[in-house]
Amino acid sequence: MLLKLPIPGPADLPIPGPRALGRQLIDTATSILDTNRAGQAYGFLAITPIRPGQEAALRATLAKIDRRQTSPFARIARTHFARWVVLEDFDTGADFHPQDEDRLGCQYLIFSACFDGDLDSWLDELIDELAPEIEAVWSHCIGVEPTAPADVKRYLLHNQQDSGLFYSAYPHATVPEVRRVLKAQRDLRALAVRRHELTPQELRDEFLEHFGRR
Amino acid sequence: MTKTDDARPAVTADGTPIELADIQGDILRAYGNAYDCTTYVWIGLTGGPQAGRDLVARLAEEVTSAAPWGGGKPTHHVNVAVTADGLRALGVRPHVIDSFSHEFRQGMKDRAERLGDVGRNDPEHWTTCFTDGSAHLLVTVNALTPKRLDEALARLRSVITETHGHTIVDEQAAKMLPGSREHFGYADGFAQPAIEGVSEEKTRGGGVPQSSGRWRPLALGEFILGYPDEDTRDDRERRLPSAPDAPLGRNGTYMVWRRLEQDVARFRRTVSAAAERYECGDEAKLRAKIVGRWDDGAPLSHYPDAPPEDTFDGRIPGANDFRFLDDDVLGAKCPIGAHVRRTNPRDALGWDGALSFRHRIIRRGMPYGPELPKRATQDDGQERGLVFACFNASISRQFEAIQVQWVTDGNVFGLGHDSDFLMGGEPGSGRSMVIQGECPFYLAPQDPFVSTRGGAYLFVPGLDALRALGVGHVS
Amino acid sequence: MSPPVNAGPQTGTGTPPGNVNGQAIAITVFSTVKRWGVPWLKALVFNEPKLLPQTLLWLQKLSFIHFARWTLVTELPHNGAPQPRQKLRHPHLYFESNFNGGWEEYIDAFSYVLGPGMTAFWGSSYGFPGPVPTAPFKAYIQTSDLTLVASHFYAAYPESTVTMIEQSLELDGYLDELRAKVDKLSPDEFVEAFDALLAKGQRCF
């Protein structure tokens, strides 16, 4: 049953993609070399032990960190997504476990991020830009001196979990590029609506103003 | 038209008899165009649980079922539905209420944000009975003539008085405009889902489009509780979809009722101004592009360039039999964001319809308020609009998915955050519509055309269940 | 007639707010893997080029996941006291995804379309009921105990969906063509080229 993956019906979706699809296949091949990569994107995951008794304090610290555009991760412009999640235990009491399910000896903090480029420089940026948050968060964890940059880096790498598989829908687009093309799309649409109000000269000028030349 | 004389017992695909005599009327088949006088009466059960149950018991005697009529057309029909607040007011036991779906128990008002009922649609602009928890029962009266309607309403009022202490909290008369039109001027009421054992004659165009070119009807359980649905029809363990505790879950369904005010003058002004810039056609064509059908209902998929010479008849077989992927992937005939392509994408989302077949609803909407004079482009200060009513077995999976994913957003269609142009958008939201084709037309950000003015989620019990509520079996 | 049997949970209960940022939703799930699942996942699902691209192709076509990862956790590194030495008897499959909304409304669709892929990934996990019928599957993934709630979730462009990004990238390619020649065109020629751009890119808005 598991070995046969049927091919779906006519999936000629009216959304763009063939180019991206071709690329994806190549990326899959390259990501077999480093499973944490997809195209130019990197997926980082570290799971670190929380100091017994400090779980609530950690949660309170995390709750205070702003989530929206003022999230500290916004300071590293190459970060697409990031999250902190508290893992209390594997045995959650539901019916989805073996009889002898593993019990965690302490709670763990999951830290994961998807970003552009390589891990090493991203960790440097992280430690640089998020110093206050790193101190606030990882001071509740075991085995790290959160004010010592080198130690934080060593610690995160020590607790890194490699991906089995990392997937990106647009593995070649960096954060700035994503933002730029999204803005171009909005601007072009607005210009399309006004196309008839403008003389050819005005249209051309506006185009240059928004999109420039190459 | 309603089948009145079909004596064959109705069965689902697996041979289960469909208990038509226990299912309320007007759900599976419309009472028909002859019943074009409708009034929706909202009742608050302010007289306490016992008086409420007495009223329900009395109403249960009046309610018409889906069973064939036999002896000719009744002059009127009465149907009853109840909100979650209504169940509480009837003293239904909490654990029984908990067996109803989460969204029903929560109610429409508390799901406003998800539904796009923000800004001009915000519940603060709704009739108060829909926000203060006083709308408990909805009695829908359909009649052949205005006189019959008045008689039936008078009778209803006396039943309400006799059972003590109830309040009529809202009353909404509704009527199809001449030519089966709604207020914007489009003919309405053509497309409905085709259901196994019920309306299989509509399968082509109304069922699930298959890649073989065939269509198949939908399982009854998509619209009536207590029968296999599209998920469980092949289940080896013959489990049934989740439903409220017996006897309520059997032969009942969920109903969505919304009062949608239409700003007809603004719609006309916007469309005619845009038509000035529309190079590939005239105003009539632009109107058709917005809905996906010409004013008389002829689908763009069949008549992409001009409406048919003769007035379109939506009841003839095949009238609604169209798809989008065969030759209109790009939306050059029927735009990708047209109202009918959004609300029932048929095969348009690919994957053999897997992304759309579980999001179908049975619509029973009716226009309310006076018609705006034909050429008027200024508002006359009178409220008019559409009473949007629909039936489905899961409000979240069916109505809400359509409303949230397809009408209020465009992402699944590759239309970004554009919403349905027919509904209009909040000024400044930047949402609009692209009319695809050889000379694509980019409409300016839309104005608010349609605004929510009230609404509720309801449960329509089967007749046995209604009687059980009346005698307090579940209290 | 037997009374209705619930085939699954209630729907419409909503995603926990902690997992939402604008249009973006974070899913973090740990499931415990049966022992045979390790070679299966490592050898076939993660690495076998014949199976994998098919599943990823579906993901790509469904176009709702920005980034996703699957990780087999077989050990938790030791960091000294007071961390208890943690020996894992079972492998645990970590899954996270960053995707755009429509989650609840579309669970059904996902299980129809991605069913085989999901079975490949989760078929070796304890409790996985199979993707269809969808109701037990929903019960499985909606069990709040399995789906963790993020304490912090950052999204760089929370209002944009995967499809919007892919469309914008495609549109940018067409824009580039015009950017490259804009200086060579007279205003009238420019209008013609601009219209051609709008025609070519009409599915990218």
Ligand code: HEM
């Ligand atoms: C004032 C608001 C609305 C107006 C004026 C309106 C008008 C129309 C018209 C003219 C049609 C074409 C006639 C037909 O196919 O029967 C139609 C079809 C339809 N509408 Fe609406 N509508 C409104 C709101 C809605 C809403 C809010 C929904 C759902 C959430 C909806 C769902 C549908 C569906 C499912 C169809 C049938 C599409 C098909 O099966 O091909 N409508 N509507």
